[in-house]
Amino acid sequence: MGNPRGVRPQRAALADLPSLKPQPTAAERAAEVIRDGIFEGRFMPGTPLPETDLADALGISRNTVREAFRTLQAEHLLDYEVNKGVSVRRLTPADAADIYRIREILELSSLDLITSTPAELDTALLTAAVAEGRHAADNGDWVAVGTANLRFHAQIVALQGSPRLDEFFQRVMTEMRLGFLAVADPRSLHEPYLDLNGRICAAVCAGQLAEAREMLRHYLHTARGEIVAAVTPA
Amino acid sequence: MGNPRGVRPQRAALADLPSLKPQPTAAERAAEVIRDGIFEGRFMPGTPLPETDLADALGISRNTVREAFRTLQAEHLLDYEVNKGVSVRRLTPADAADIYRIREILELSSLDLITSTPAELDTALLTAAVAEGRHAADNGDWVAVGTANLRFHAQIVALQGSPRLDEFFQRVMTEMRLGFLAVADPRSLHEPYLDLNGRICAAVCAGQLAEAREMLRHYLHTARGEIVAAVTPA
DNA sequence: GAGATGTCGATTGTTGAACAATGTGGATTG
């Protein structure tokens, strides 16, 4: 290693190494698989999640499962009753109404607050979500169409570029999925909005924000009625 | 109990009993005391929270402390590094900027969306927060003045009556407290806004929403600069 | 003495077992 005065080539290369991310804990990974499962519609609302079953399935201990549950509980993805454990969240009509109220506030505000020109707006992920939805529809996978729809609307709020707002809204959209699952026929729910999302996206990209806003507002109003009805117990 | 058809007096009284809340778990109570402590400014940002110390202090086991930590972590009240544990959140300048961006979006939207008349608006808690601030100032307790200020602004968003938005914003206000604590002299920070909050409150109660909005917007802009500067490391 | 390396105690991540408290469903009883 003796390298008298001057540049040290090997060391320079070392500095360029990407600092490797700390390996997430078991509890974090457990929370993630459950969270992703819910977002993608693989868990029906109301499904009980016994600690022992989860521990066995994930190959971790009960205490670690409980840590993951506390995380997901704080994210409102699980229902919890003391001494009864957790289950996949089931939305009440009041929940659905609240979610649509928030969507109206945040999604419409997001469009209203756009000041930059369409060119400098980051619409790549927006158009990607529209494409993802069309692709899923071609495959007849209507649950995946719903996922793409959730992503599309999350991207509208993401135009604001606020990490906190993004995270909050992503969480609200995950709750939204739990409402989608209450609708018996996902196709009749999502199919009409495939095209609408495309038109909204086109309008945003073209800078026609007033038109986009009106389409979005109308969509939220219509969908709200469908979901609130679906989550209302017979 | 044989009570042939008809009203059963004793039972009727029983039905009116308020269903007593399930006793919260130890982890929930632990999370609550830490959360309240942070909101009220009793923990300095960066303070490490070793699991064993907390367990001893609260009289619970380490596993239960960890459950509480996972909850508070999901609420962004704690900084966390794997294998290093948690500490009271320390805001970065980017955090402070993001928080004020969200405050602008949500607090101003809240005023804009008010449609009801001043009379039917629930302004009791708003005026209470103003009074609480004045009272604390009389006692020279400037940290408590800050708490009242946080409550006042949380109440502005609460005018919308959305449970989810309330909870999210309450969390953001708790983060805000961590920014307040970075300011050396709390008096010079909060004193000028005591009166301003009173004027905003009066304007809202009088239905002069445009005036209230403008005062609020100006406040957020000014305060933003102070807090961002305070959390910027020397 | 400065920088690199080795070492040790403290803290965290995780597990498994244990036990009390609570909830659940079914059998029993009147």
Place this chain on the structure above:
DNA sequence: CAATCCACATTGTTCAACAATCGACATCTC
């Protein structure tokens, strides 16, 4: 049929243990 009782499953919580990691200090090398 309703109320009661009982056995069983699940949750809330603790404890002790151990590997992995971190931080600080001692040690070595030049």
